[in-house]
Amino acid sequence: xxxSSVRQSVRMAIPLxxxxxxxxxxxxxxxxxxxxxxxxxxxxxxxxxxxLTLAVGSGATIIDWGTSGAIDPVSGAGGFDVGSxxxxxxxxxxxxxxxxxxxxxxxxxxxxxxxxxxxxxxxVFVANANGVFLGSGAVVSAPTVALLANGVSTAEALxxxxxxxxxxxxxxxxxxxxxxxxxxxxxxxxxxxxxxxGNAIQADTIDLYGEAxxxxxxxxNTVSVSGGxxxxxxxxxxxxxxxxTGYVNDVKTGQILANNxxxxxxSTGTMNIxxxxxxxxxxxxxxxxxxxxxxxx
Numbered sequence: 001x002x003x004s005s006v007r008q009s010v011r012m013a014i015p016l017x018x019x020x021x022x023x024x025x026x027x028x029x030x031x032x033x034x035x036x037x038x039x040x041x042x043x044x045x046x047x048x049x050x051x052l053t054l055a056v057g058s059g060a061t062i063i064d065w066g067t068s069g070a071i072d073p074v075s076g077a078g079g080f081d082v083g084s085x086x087x088x089x090x091x092x093x094x095x096x097x098x099x100x101x102x103x104x105x106x107x108x109x110x111x112x113x114x115x116x117x118x119x120x121x122x123x124v125f126v127a128n129a130n131g132v133f134l135g136s137g138a139v140v141s142a143p144t145v146a147l148l149a150n151g152v153s154t155a156e157a158l159x160x161x162x163x164x165x166x167x168x169x170x171x172x173x174x175x176x177x178x179x180x181x182x183x184x185x186x187x188x189x190x191x192x193x194x195x196x197x198g199n200a201i202q203a204d205t206i207d208l209y210g211e212a213x214x215x216x217x218x219x220x221n222t223v224s225v226s227g228g229x230x231x232x233x234x235x236x237x238x239x240x241x242x243x244x245t246g247y248v249n250d251v252k253t254g255q256i257l258a259n260n261x262x263x264x265x266x267s268t269g270t271m272n273i274x275x276x277x278x279x280x281x282x283x284x285x286x287x288x289x290x291x292x293x294x295x296x297x
Contacts, residue, residue: 026083026084026112026114026135027081027082027083027112027114028083029050029083029084029085029086029114030050030083030085030086031081031082031083031086031112032047032050032052032073032081032082032083032086032088033052033065033071033073033079033080033081033082033088033103034065034069034071034072034073034077034078034079034081035065035066035067035068035069035071035072035077035078035079035107036063036064036065036069036070036071036072036103037063037064037066037068037069037070037071038061038062038063038070038071039062039063039064039104040060040061040062041056041057041059041060041061041062041101042056042057042061043055043056043057043061043063043071043101044056045071045073047073050083050085050086050087051086051087051088051089052073052086052087052088052089053088053089053090053091054071054088054089054090054091054101055091056090056091056092056093056099056101056122057093057099058092058093058095058097058099059099059100060099060100060101060102060159060160061099061100061101061102062101062102062104062156062159063101063102063103063104064104064106065078065079065080065103065104065105065106065107066078066079066105066106066107067106067107077107078107079105079107079109079111080103080104080105080107080111080113080126080128081111081112081113082112082113082114082115082116082117082138083114083115084114084115084135084137085115086114086115086116087115087116087117087118088115088116088117088118089118089120090117090118090119090120090122090124090142091120091121091122092119092120092121092122094121095121098119098121098122098123098142098143098144099121099122099123100122100123100125100144100159101119101122101123101124101125102125102127102155102156102159103124103125103126103127104127104128104152104155104156105126105127105128105130106152108130109130110128110130110131110132110133110172111126111128111130111131111132111133112133112135113126113132113133113134113135113138113140114134114135114137114138115137115138115139116138116139116140116141117138117139117140117141117142118139118141118142119141119142119143119145121143122142122143123142123143123144123145123146124140124142124144124145124146125144125146125148125155125158125159126146126147126148127146127148127149127150127151127152127154127155127159128148128149128150128172129149129150129151129152129172130149130172131149131172131173131174131175131191132147132148132149132172132174132175133174133175133177134147134175134176134177134180134199135177135179135180136177136178136179136180137179137180138176138177138180138181139180139181139183140180140181140182140183140184141181141182141183141184142183142184143184143185143186144184144185144186144187144188145182145183145184145186145187145188146158146159146187146188146189146190147174147176147188147189147190148174148188148189148190149172149173149174149190149191149192149210150172150190150192158188172191172192173191173192173195173196174189174190174191174195174196174210175196175198176189176196176197176198176199176201176216177198177199178198178199178215178216179199180198180199181199181200182199182201182203183202184203185203185204185205186203186204186205186206186207187201187203187205187206187207187220188207188209189206189207189208189209189210189212190208190209190210191209191210192210195208195209195210195211195212195213196212196213196215197212197213197214197215197216197218197233198215198216199216200216200217200218200219201216201217201218201219201220202219202220203219203220204220204221204222205220205221205222205223205224206218206220206222206223206224207224207226208223208224208225208226209226210226212225214233214234214235215233216233216234217233217234217235217236218233218234218235218236218237219236219237220236220237221237221238221239222237222238222239222240222241223235223237223239223240223241224240224241224242225240225241225242234263234264235263235264236263236264237263237271238271238272239272240263240271240272240273242273263289263290263293264290264291271289271291271292271293271294272293272294273289273293273294
């Protein structure tokens with residue numbers, strides 16, 4: 001392994017595949033998740049206007065939001081959707097250790113979140129193999145937030161503390177529109193081919209799985225990317241771990257597609273970049289480092 005230190009501005013070139021920003025229709029303003037069944041753990045629902053409160057027990061709770069279930073506040077069509085005027089509040093059992101809730105949407109349609117999801121000492125996981133979409137007014141706040149465009153088995157494995165399996169990733173995309181907000185200590189975002197991030201995320205750690213189209217800004221102490229990233233956004237971090245996998249380059253032209261991407265170490269920090277290339281094609285990225293940095297390859 002060789003290591004080279006770089007100061008001030010550094011550019012690195014590696015071609016990445018461009019992916020389209022996907023769109024999805026919004027849901028009615030007062031839409032709440034519907035047809036929920038508690039698979040494990042406990043969750044006691046109550047409804048006040050367009051707010052659904054789920055009081056969960058200690059430990060881990062899994063709720064299947066599908067086509068039938070006892071948690072059905074508005075007799076909806078099923079699924080984990082939150083309208084722009086609606087809120088889902090998850091309250092824990094108290095104490096120092098947060099509870100955790102995995103919401104699995106098995107309705108067959110993408111999850112559309114336009115309103116608020118608030119975890120009061122509760123880690124919030126949302127999984128949907130058909131995709132997860134956050135609208136421009138969406139707010140998700142919890143100690144840990146995980147948005148997974150994955151199937152049930154992969155989501156449950158990650159939720160239970162197991163290793164994340166890229167081979168188990170479904171065909172769903174993950175889209176966070178410009179203006180969407182995530183407030184958390186730890187953020188996990190996963191999509192099959194596209195993780196479209198047009199918003200700003202601030203956390204202690206951010207883990208991305210999939211090819212990330214970053215046009216917003218990521219701010220964290222540690223950012224880890226498995227699959228590659230591109231576009232014109234900004235990552236501000238002390239540690240950046242990149243594991244380039246699959247077809248993350250333009251194999252036809254070899255064109256550098258991540259121009260103007262910025263990594264910001266700040267005036268006193270150091271950007272440590274660790275690269276692990278895995279795949280048959282030439283891989284990499286093109287970035288501008290603002291501040292001090294070191295590159296391991």
